[in-house]
Amino acid sequence: MAKLPIVLLPDPILRETALxxxxxxxxxxxxxxxxxxxxYDAPGIGLAGPQVGVSRRLIVLDPSAKDQEPEPLAMINxxxxxxxxxxxxxEEGCLSIPEIFxxxxxxxxxHVRYIDRDGKLVERRFDGRPAVIVQHEVDxxxxxxxxxxxxxxxxxxxxxxFRKARRDEVSA
Ligand code: K1U
Ligand code: ZN
Numbered sequence: 178m179a180k181l182p183i184v185l186l187p188d189p190i191l192r193e194t195a196l197x198x199x200x201x202x203x204x205x206x207x208x209x210x211x212x213x214x215x216x217y218d219a220p221g222i223g224l225a226g227p228q229v230g231v232s233r234r235l236i237v238l239d240p241s242a243k244d245q246e247p248e249p250l251a252m253i254n255x256x257x258x259x260x261x262x263x264x265x266x267x268e269e270g271c272l273s274i275p276e277i278f279x280x281x282x283x284x285x286x287x288h289v290r291y292i293d294r295d296g297k298l299v300e301r302r303f304d305g306r307p308a309v310i311v312q313h314e315v316d317x318x319x320x321x322x323x324x325x326x327x328x329x330x331x332x333x334x335x336x337x338x339f340r341k342a343r344r345d346e347v348s349a
Pocket of ligand 2: 313
C-alpha cells in the first residue's frame with residue numbers, strides 16, 4: 178500500500194466530472210487500498226479519486242463512530258438513488274481545503290447503489306453523519322465542493338481565508 182499526495186484547491190481536477198470506472202481489477206483494488214491508507218493517514222473519514230489526482234468515480238470512507246470498530250468502505254461508480262426529504266446540518270471539512278470548516282445543510286439520509294471491491298452491486302441506505310460523508314464524497318466526483326453548498330458571501334470569505342493561510346504558510 179502507498180500513501181498518495183492529496184490535491185488542494187484550486188487544482189482544476191477538483192472541478193471536473195470524474196469518469197466511470199470500466200473494470201474492477203487488481204489495479205482498481207490497489208488504488209482503493211492506497212486511497213484508504215491516504216485517508217486514515219491524513220486523518221480523514223472520506224476521500225474521492227479526484228482528491229488524489231485520479232478523475233475516476235471511486236470513493237472510500239469510514240462511517241464508524243469514534244468508539245466503534247473501523248468500517249472501511251470502498252465504492253466504485255456510486256450513485257445516490259434517493260435523498261431523504263428531512264434535512265440535517267453538520268460541520269464539514271475537506272482534505273483538499275485543509276483547516277477550513279463550515280456548517281452545511283444536506284438531506285438526512287441517502288439510498289446509494291455502488292459496486293464494491295469484489296465487483297458486487299450493492300444497495301445501502303446511510304443515515305445521519307455517514308449520509309453526510311457519502312454526499313460529500315459523491316459531490317467530489319461531480320466537481321462539487323462543500324463550500325458550494327454555502328452562500329456566495331460565506332464561500333468567498335472561506336476561500337479568501339484558505340488562500341491567505343496558504344500564502345502565510347509559504348512565506349513562513
Ligand atoms: O473528502 C474529504 O475531503 C474528506 C473529508 C470528509 C468529510 C468530512 C466531514 C464531513 C463530510 C465529509 C474529511 O475527512 S475532513 C477530516 C475530518 O472530518 C476528520 C478527521 C479526523 C477525524 C474526524 C474527522
Ligand atoms: Zn472533500
